[in-house]
Amino acid sequence: MREITVLGLDAVLPGTVLAQDIISSQGKVLLAEGIELTARHIAQLRRWRIPSIEILSTGKKIADRNKFRVVYQHSVRIMNEAFETIRLFKTVPLDLLHELAHSHISSLINTHGIITHLKEIHRHCEYTFKHSVNVAIISGILGKWLGLPDTQLKELILAALMHDLGKAVIPLEILNKPGKLTDEEMAVVRSHSREGYQLLIKSKRISDDIKLGVLHHHERNDGSGYPLGLSDNQINYYAKIIAVVDTYDAMTAERVYRNRLTPFCAAETIEQQMFNKFDPEICLTFLNNVRDxxxxxxxxxxxxxxxxxxxxxxxxxxxxxxxxxxxxxxxxxxxxxxxxxxxxxx
Missing domain, CATH: 2.30.30 (SH3 type barrels.)
Known part of the structure; x- marks a missing residue:
């Protein structure tokens, strides 16, 4: 049974989950039950002169947060196992990754307050595994914001989950080096998108779009990316989405060589680069939603x-x-x- 609390509008904060539809005098649903309220929603409620609303109680929100953490940590362990399999046997455990993408990640992107939950998780160790899970989750959310149909959304999540698989074949002393990389070491790291593609190229179980999403995720619209120096419409659409999310998550994570940057700094970087490096529509959709x-x-x-x-x-x-x-x-x-x-x- 759901725990419901009635709150006056002055006490409602962003992240609160609406427990009952907000209906207009004409019977139209203004805000649907289950939506996570943003600052914009709360401002709309004030304009509509709605004095109080029914929300899911704090206990339910804590339960949701705890459930998220359990599923999230399990997903990171599975991703760790997948990387170890690739590192040892040079083969991709597709069954494991399909299950992770279509079961665990799909359930996480529908968690109320998902962006807030991710902000609360401090990441330093196991960076590569957590980064892969985070990029899959946020790419799935961004795909929903962009209106992708279900089939494409599932493909996007799988491509995002696998975008860094090529790092499994990079020597750990380079991947985890705390200092500045040499030019030769940087070239090895940059080979990960091509290495990931090579691991997947012979598989008939995944589409070409997923494979290209992995290969192209470091390409940039102005041709400055790698490994192929592609530009604009030459770049796979999944890769364009993953590129924005990859940049955001990488900047806001703890790394062995620097502290994490703020979401404001990451958003500013994306804003500065959205008309040359990234796809403007994807960036604007991301920024307009994350800002709340x-x-x-x-x-x-x-x-x-x-x-x-x-x-x-x-x-x-x-x-x-x-x-x-x-x-x-x-x-x-x-x-x-x-x-x-x-x-x-x-």
Whole structure:
């Protein structure tokens, strides 16, 4: 049985899950039961003068979060096993990866508050395995935002899950090197997209689009990517989606050679590159949706001050208005000398 709580609108925060449809006076469904409310939804509710709503209780949200963590950690273990199989036997365990993509990952992308849950998981060790799972999850979410039909969505998730399989054949001393790579070592790392494609090329169980998604995920629209230097329409569509998500997740993860960057920094990079490196439509769809998860996050600024993000400018909101702990407001669009250096809560 579901646990339902009635909340006044002033107490509703982003991430709250709606327990009952919001119906207009004409009988139209304005917001559907089960939707995770964003800052935009809450603003709409205020405009509609709705005083209170029914939400799933905190206990249910905690249960959802715990279930997510269990399935997520199991998915990472399966991905670890898949990489070990490839490293030892030079063969891809397709049955294992199909099950992971179509069962575990598909269930995770439908978890309420999925982006928030991912933000709460600090990743340092097992980077490659967790990165593969994260890219599959977020690519699936982005595919849904883009309106991909179910068949293509499943293919996208599998391609994203396998996008870094080629790293399984790269020597671990290069893959896990904490310092700067030499030019020769960088060339070996860059070979992973081609190596992944070679591992899959003979399989008749997966489509050419999935294989090209793996091969092309480091290609860029302006021709500056690798391994083939393709541009624009030459690049596989799945690969274009994976490229955006891969960049976002890689930047926001802990690495052996640097601390994680903030989602604001990652979003700003994608915004800066969306008209030359990436597909603009994919970037705008990603940024317009991810921005809702950045509102009301607690952040630390480069001058040491702490506050809460209360307003996002533009499509990405990379330089928002922050309400500082002393009650004053700081617009980062007007203070270019300052930046967000850490997200410390939500």
């Amino acid at each position: 998860y950045l509102l009301y996050t607690k952040v630390m600024l480069s001058n040491g001050q702490v506050g809460e993000v209360v307003y996002l400018h533009g499509s990405s909101g990379t330089r928002p208005i922050v309400k500082l702990n002393d009650g004053s407001f700081l617009d980062l669009e007007k203070h270019k000398e300052l930046s967000i250096v850490d997200v410390i809560g939500s």
